[in-house]
Every structure is written in C-alpha cells, then in structure tokens.
Amino acid sequence: MANRDITCTVNGRKRTFSVDIRSSLSDMLRGQAGLDSIKHGCDVGECGACTVLIDGKPFNSCIYLALWAEGKDILTLEGLSDTKGTISDIQQAFIDEGAVQCGFCTPGFIMASVPIITKDEPSSREEIRKQIAGNLCRCTGYENIVNAIEKTQKKRIAEKKK
Ligand code: FES
Numbered sequence: 001m002a003n004r005d006i007t008c009t010v011n012g013r014k015r016t017f018s019v020d021i022r023s024s025l026s027d028m029l030r031g032q033a034g035l036d037s038i039k040h041g042c043d044v045g046e047c048g049a050c051t052v053l054i055d056g057k058p059f060n061s062c063i064y065l066a067l068w069a070e071g072k073d074i075l076t077l078e079g080l081s082d083t084k085g086t087i088s089d090i091q092q093a094f095i096d097e098g099a100v101q102c103g104f105c106t107p108g109f110i111m112a113s114v115p116i117i118t119k120d121e122p123s124s125r126e127e128i129r130k131q132i133a134g135n136l137c138r139c140t141g142y143e144n145i146v147n148a149i150e151k152t153q154k155k156r157i158a159e160k161k162k
C-alpha cells in the first residue's frame, strides 16, 4: 500500500513521518515516534486510552487517520513534562489523589482533562465528568480522577489570580 509523507508538530517539535495511507494517528505516534503513552485499548474510538490533543482539542487517535495530521499541532502526555522530564501538575495530582491504579487509561484521561484545567473559570464536578465521558477506567471508580482534575484546575486558577 502507498506511503505518504506527513509533516506535523509533535510535542513542540516539527516532524515528518512516512506513513501507510491506512495508518491511524495512534500507530504513527506510538509506532514511529515511540510515544508509548498512547495506548491501544479498543482501537474503535470507545475507550479514550489513545487520546491526544490535536490543535488543542482531544481526539481518539486510533480513529484519526495519520494523513489528517498534516500541518497539525499534536500534544501527547510526553509533551506535558518540562525539558528536564519533571512531570506536570496534573500528572502529580493523579498520583497524589490515587487516580491511578493499573494506569492504562491514565494518559488518555490526563490529555482529555487539559481543556478543563486550562479554563479561567472553575468547572462543576458534573462538567468535569462530561468532559471525560469518552474515557473509560475499569479500576478507579472515577471519583479520584475527578478529584485530581478539579484540584489542578483550582490550583491553576488561583495561580492566575496572584
Ligand atoms: S484505543 Fe482509541 S478509543 Fe480506545
């Protein structure tokens, strides 16, 4: 099958990949860019384990063709750490709040939460639940995940007001 060159920005770096035109974005990012935070859960857009941000919005990368990534700005969990590899506040909050058990779903939940934690106004727990409704977790019962997202959003809003 034909390959095509795709150029996009991944975690702040411009990259070019040669991809099979049938490949998903998750295959390209995990297989070629080595970004292991992207999990193959269902591979049909049901579980959110493969969530990445594309131009700032969360998408299931397993059902997003790699071809569509041409010219896009893609952020994965790896891109949340700083240049020294220190994890971000939302990752730390997931640890602190016990929102991680097996961890398979965690990168997807964290990426889905980025649009919430970057808001200027606080979200209700119901709003947070709606935002992460496309992400499934079989271990945690969700409560601690919502706690971690709510805590990070509150902390960031307070920091902006300083
Ligand atoms: S692996 Fe993509 S939504 Fe489940």
Ligand code: FES
Residues within 6 Å of the ligand: 099, 100, 101, 102, 103, 104, 105, 106, 136, 137, 138, 139, 140
């Ligand atoms: S922590 Fe195991 S699936 Fe969510």
